[in-house]
Each structure stands twice: as structure tokens, then as C-alpha cells.
Amino acid sequence: MRHARFTEAIRAFFQGRGYAEVDTPALSPHLIPEPAIEVFQTEYFPERGPARPMWLIPSPELWMKRLLAEGAGDIYQISKSFRNCDFGGPYHNPEFRLLEWYTVGAGYLDSVGVTEDLFSHLLARTAPSRPGEELSPPFLRMSMEEAFHLYADIDLARCQDPLSMKAEAQGKGILIQGSPTWEEAFHIVFLTLVEPRLPRQKPLVLFDYPALVPTTARRRPGTPWSERWELYVDGVEIANCYTEETEPGVLRSFVRHEEERRGRCRTAHASDPDFADLFPSGFPECSGAALGVDRLEMVFAGEKSLEGVILFPFSAILGGQSGRRVKGIT
């Protein structure tokens, strides 16, 4: 079974490198402090008292960070994760497999090397349905600043407030409604002009994201960039990686900023009230990466849609069909 061979190969890779596999909750009374993510809500009926709202995790990050704070060391897991309110398309399934791993003492660029080694390992173990050199390391590397220069002719380092970003976008003929935040204007330019033009002949590591896009990635000292990269294969985003921020003050301000965005999505969820408190207690310097396993399997299989690798795609089971496009289970 290809599915099983793929996950077995991923497990063998991380176990061979001394990472401990962990298994954390998929159903949780609170989630990571990122209210913009659309999630699935349900209820738990306790023996006494009112029903408690519960959520399916959009990623296992929160629970894995709790383990890191307790001194778990290098850890990984392949978890089922859930994102609600998808609008279709070939690369989204509301329920998906997410590989997340944390390497203690490592930075974001160290994780590029781990990911390249993972690809080499999978190429050797899983017999991909496409020429191996299209996926094999070394990956291409490009900074976000360079990508904006090349494909949008915008100097990102000098474009650090919402008005100048909106003006730059309009100068390129891009329509932006209302008063966008810097982050929204950045994403509109990125998604319209930059991302569709990123090179595709090899996997691409797009690194050093603007620090103005709030995440838990550490800021590269003295620069407007975050220590963050995303991996693109065939133009599809496959993985996201940070050097994790460990400074409690910075994380508290991240949580505050995210809380201000509450109410913009359909299902507001409870954020972990203790999230920022994980960090004063000796949270280790580390790099964390999250990789969509279904998407990875899709590009290794040379498929153009997740439906080519998921046994029962969500859209099909919702339509009352078995939805089997994957032939057999092999």
C-alpha cells in the first residue's frame, strides 16, 4: 500500500536520526493562538455540568511545544489535522496528514538540510512515479526579498507600511479593496505576481519572510525578516519552517496581536491561555517544521490533485460517493 509505504519511510527516517515519535491530542479544548484559522468545533458532554466546546486541531503545534517545554528533545509526529471552510481546489482536503518535527539546538536553515535528507530517503524508499532528479536535493533557494525583486519589481525591505505596499501594488495594476493591513497587501501581491512565477524545475526553499507577517518565527537580528521558509514543489506549498521564537515578551505580543483578529473567521476558537507561559520555563532553542504529507505524496506520485492519493477525498464522500480515484489500495 503506497500510503503505508510512504508513512513508514518517513518514520524510519526520523527514528534513524534519533527523533522520538509522539502522539498528541487531535481533539482539544483550546488551540494555537491563531484565530484566523477556520476550525471544526464540536462538544464534549461531561458527567456533570454543561457541555464543553472542543475543537479538532489545525496542527499539533501546541501539544508538541508543551512536550518541548518539558524537555522532550527532538520529536516528530504524523497527525491528522483539520481545517474548516475550504473552498475546493486540487490541494485542499479539510482532513489531512501533517508531519511536524522539532529539532532542538537547530535553526531554520538546519531544517532545510533535514528536509533535503528526507527527500533523498523517500526517493530511495518509495519509488516515485516521476524522474527522481526533479525532486532530489540540492533544493533551489531564494529569499523573499529576491523573489519580490525578480517577479514584482518591488523592494520589499523599503516597503514596510500598508500605504506604500498598497501603492506599489496599485502601480502594478493590482486592485486592492479598502484599507488592507500590510500583511494582507503583501499576500495579495505575493499571490498575484510572485508565487505563480516561482521556479519549478526543482523543489524551492523560499526563505526569510517579512517579520511584518506575524508568526512564532524568530526575527533575524537587525533585519526586517523572520527566520522562516516555505518549501514549494511544482509551485505547490508543501512545508513551513521556523527558527522558533523563545522570548516570552515577543510571544506575548504575538498572542495579543492574534487576539485582535478574533471574530474575523466563522468559528472563533479558544486559544490556549497558557501558550505564552510555556516559554519562560526554559523552552529550548529549536527549529520546527510542518509538512503536508498528502501533498508530498501527491508530488512524489506525479499527481496534480490530492484526489490522486487520498483514498476517500472529502468532496466525494460529501457528495455521497465512495470517491475512489486511487486504484486499489496499492
Next chain:
Amino acid sequence: MIKASDIAKGTFILINNQPHVCTEREYVNPGKGSAFVRLKLKNIKSGSVLRQTNKVQDNLEDVSVEYKEVQFLYADSENYAFMDTKTYDQFNIPIEGEEEKRDFLKDGDNYQVVFWEQTPIDIKLPTKMVFTVSEAEKAERGDTVSGATKVITCETGLKVKVPLFIKQGDRILVNTETREYQERVNA
């Protein structure tokens, strides 16, 4: 107004007072922050293509259009010729930019055409249509377990990959969006 998240392939919207039809639409969630819809829009008048990204909650101006039942008459080198089945008026739609629809237009069959301010702007194809196989090579003996296929030609010139058992004269159901064979529909 129409929400960006409700725009689909084939939706008509007004950009800078120009009618556009959405030809591609992709939902994108860049990992962090809000979700976006990436659109490829074709200006109905000029044919020029516009790429645009909107937040899913953005509102855009939709275009009010009229659907009419029409009969496909023929195609020449430049135009598709249709006739309004109620008024019997004949009109043309330029082939340029709509070449791929040629394979799905059968002489004498009825279709829906979209009108904007009295101008025909789009031909709507049913999602699934029945075609007659006009040319098919005899089935080669093959590995039928793995679902071997061959390519046949239909009466409109449409080429479709089908199972080996399909033969000339068979009627088959085809998905007009994916151009994929669905099933044999012989009575």
C-alpha cells in the same frame, strides 16, 4: 454584489466597469493569516486577461446576465453561428478564445448562451454530454485488469480516452470540463 469566496469558474463580475468572466479560480491559504481567492478573469469585450487576488470576504460587483436557449447551426473559420429558438434571430460568437468548445458543439443541438446588454458573451455547456463514436480502432488484446484504454473520435472531432470495449457507433457520456469518458449509454 458577490462575495469573492462565492465566485466560481464562469461567474461574471464587473471590474473597472468592464464585464469579466472568471476562467480560473483557486482558493489559497498562505499558511498564516487570512484566506484568499486567486482569480483569472477574461474581459468579455477585449479578451484581455486579468489576474487578481481577493480576500475571501471581499465584495465584488456582479454582472446581471440573461440566459437564452439557442440552437447551434455551424462553425466557419471565425465564428460559431447560433439561432435564438424563440425569435429565430441568428447571431455569431467569435471562435477566438473559445476554440476548445468546438469539440462539444453538435450541429442542430440546443445550448444555453449568456447575454450581457444584448451581446452574446458565453456558451454554457452541460457538464455531461452524450456523443457518438465515429472512429474507433478495434480493441487490441490488452491487459484489461489494469484498465487499458484507447483514444476514439466522436462526431464533433472530440477525442476521448475510453475503455477497450468501446466500438464505432457506441454512444458515450463525456464530462465536458475534464474531457473524460464517464460511461457507455447504449440503449
